[in-house]
Amino acid sequence: MVASLRLPSLTSLLFPATTRYPATLRRTLSLRNRPASGFATASNSTASPETKSSEVDRLRSDRAVTPRSQDFNAWYLDVIASAELADYGPVRGTMVIRPYGYAIWEAIQEYLNVKFKETGHSNMYFPQLIPYSFIEKEASHVEGFSPELALVTVGGGKELEEKLVVRPTSETIVNHMFTQWIHSYRDLPLMINQWANVTRWEMRTKPFIRTLEFLWQEGHTAHATLEEAEKEAKQMIEIYTRFAFEQTAIPVIPGRKSKLETFAGADITYTIEAMMGDRKALQAGTSHNLGQNFSRAFGTQFADENGERQHVWQTSWAVSTRFVGGIIMTHGDDAGLMLPPKIAPIQVVIVPIWKKDTEKTGVLSAASSVKEALQSAGVRVKLDDTDQRTAGWKFNFWEMKGVPLRIEIGPRDVSSNSVVVSRRDIPGKAGKVFGISMEVSTLVAYVKEKLDEIQSSLLEKAVSFRDSNIVDVNSYDELKDAISSGKWARGPWSASDADEQRQKKLQSLPSPTEEGPLTIGVSIGRICGTLSCCCYW
């Protein structure tokens, strides 16, 4: 894995996924066997992880999601609804991130925020309203972004003299401010980050993957030399890569975008691309070496050690709430979500089981003790002690929510001072172990070990899925074969724009204006020259 974290020597080749991404604009929800009121009815409480009983009533009959194999996209939307991750907002293409989905985003934020600070970046906040003229200053930036801008034209009841752009990304306003803060080489490097919402007027939207508004972090740095900027851009894609592997168990492929897919305004775009369960590629994070494009457009200059005025060299880098979608589509199965323990809002759910009232007290008291023991040991644990639901119902519910480990405690377990532990990632009896001692140190050690095992196991499974779906190709015919079998291809590529466009056309891939820019031409150093096509962006 360490090796695969290395950044590529950039040889690239073209590989698009077979099927056209069936973007659904506002799926009017098709959560099968549901009451006519549809999507919203199926997900009835934001107060996750607390289960509300009326929602539970609905979920009981509606628990099943569309099988992944039958319709991956429908499965994805069903899981988002049933696991209460998100809902549609009233404006087309917008998304409400519900508490359980937001908690996953919080786990992502927590990890990255620390890493950014460790590497010398400070958080700050730029206004989201940007004068339209700013966007026009960098030629390829305006070309890339103008089709997807939201414009504020009225403020305080009056038509504005200059229309304002609702931030689609902040390079322009950042440079406007940097010109005021940067004067000499002593002011460099300037390294900042902001956690913010951004707005892009997307035509085809899909919860978490592509929405009109999304949450992200955007890092922006300015340096005295190209070398420093390049080092920073690579450092950040490496932090993202490590995060993806170690926290989310997603074996992303770090690489460099083709020229056509490079960020509007960047010289080089590094990317991490992830293979989803349907073998489509997801652009999960990017880091741009912006060269001097924005500093020339905005006049962001510094006096070097000889007193000469120079334009700064810049980077920007981002990951967004899209990552949550990547986690769902990498690990989920027909039973629902499957969360890697490190980013799971609830790592362990305890389900107490009793039949007679005489058993209840003993079972609940044991369950509470177990909960406290795990909580004190830093495990994120939930005790589901409602008596309005059967144990079986609860099992299914928390499986849908993707909780990595379940602890079952019944009257017999209480007598034997032990518990039953079930793994979410190994279905049925194979994942179930009986007779784990309730003794605190034993139980805590066992649970922690199992959580680690699950974390590793999810990554291994994803790596093996990824690698079994990448084919080495040496000719154009082999490339076409690989593509028609729905796999990714890895091989030499001239990196020509013409090749890339021809290939996109051949695969009937959506054009950038219809679907948003495509990701083509990821390459991996170690295994030399891959390419993937990202149909999600």
Next chain:
Amino acid sequence: MVASLRLPSLTSLLFPATTRYPATLRRTLSLRNRPASGFATASNSTASPETKSSEVDRLRSDRAVTPRSQDFNAWYLDVIASAELADYGPVRGTMVIRPYGYAIWEAIQEYLNVKFKETGHSNMYFPQLIPYSFIEKEASHVEGFSPELALVTVGGGKELEEKLVVRPTSETIVNHMFTQWIHSYRDLPLMINQWANVTRWEMRTKPFIRTLEFLWQEGHTAHATLEEAEKEAKQMIEIYTRFAFEQTAIPVIPGRKSKLETFAGADITYTIEAMMGDRKALQAGTSHNLGQNFSRAFGTQFADENGERQHVWQTSWAVSTRFVGGIIMTHGDDAGLMLPPKIAPIQVVIVPIWKKDTEKTGVLSAASSVKEALQSAGVRVKLDDTDQRTAGWKFNFWEMKGVPLRIEIGPRDVSSNSVVVSRRDIPGKAGKVFGISMEVSTLVAYVKEKLDEIQSSLLEKAVSFRDSNIVDVNSYDELKDAISSGKWARGPWSASDADEQRQKKLQSLPSPTEEGPLTIGVSIGRICGTLSCCCYW
């Protein structure tokens, strides 16, 4: 203090501040003795708390801020610039929150986020684009907010069919979603919070205090009964009050807004009002009992235990980046910012002092050890070891930044294995203690004790300032006297709208449309019937 946390029995009386708030739209900076390029030049690096030497060059000559007594508003803006808390954005009335200012906001977030979760609220995220028709649904809401809306009318290059409001607050969209999630009493209470940006087209702006866009948290809850909603609204204003006292050392006065000043759409608005250094009042946080106003407008209903449909009872509550402004204006002095240790990004700065190169190694090595010892003990500490600045310069610089404690280490201290400790809140020699042992446990204990002392001392000073500026009045003449001497008045008030309007007019207070709504009619239970007028909102 515990007593003053109690919520009021609501008797209110009118008291406006004497002077009209001299709102400055875009102060073209007036940071005296500065180069012509002005404000931006004075603040040269976002990489706080790292000091950059070129910025330091500028600061050396420009360190002095306008004295508070001479022009409080100019002093406030100077401190924001010199302590590098914020800068102006390119769009009129917007603000860039710089790293040092943002770190204070992060400290606020960290504390409140935990308290919200402890009291059963979950974070989530609602889209910021709201259909205009939503705003119109609640009569007083649209009246209150329509003058200050930013409208998106163009998206993706096309004129939109329905114009969209950039979130000024989220009650409407929250209710739209709540109708889909709430069905029966089992779904209640529903208690959520979001950290977000909001946009209000303010005419008179001032960094942190009132900006076109600001950051805040907004809590939203739905309950089965009025009693529960009222309890929640009070609980949240109590959490804010405790936060203000214990973390920010601001002795806010919790109370209830007059009818005229109640939030547009609420039945009751609770508020915490703080007395700034110029004796103006600042509305620092609000908690609204919304009654059934929004649930009736949006049809947010639940089936009660008898199966009857009922409208939910709701609350909403918020604090914003304005709190940072409150901290500046409560504690700052002519030397700059003064931060309460609990929310200071840097609690202790270590300034090593040497003259000869032979002394340097010993001094720096001792300084590093001290830094590590404090850091390991959980103290937020900064070692300023640059050799481009004199110790005296550094003293002033970190005083401007409001760092609560300074540790000085020179060659003689190294020999005697001791340090000198200076308090930011006690100027000159009186705040300086020599010969504190470098021995780790002694030093750590001393530093922690001093930080606690400073925290308490700032609160005491603010309480005493506040109380010496509140006058008990028993007649209208006494009220007028109090006001003309620039104080707050406390006394009986009929709570009539007519009285309030007359009083506002008498004091030439800005009208709500010009300046934003005013805060009138805060009352305190313990000291019975106060009222203040908040000129900052």
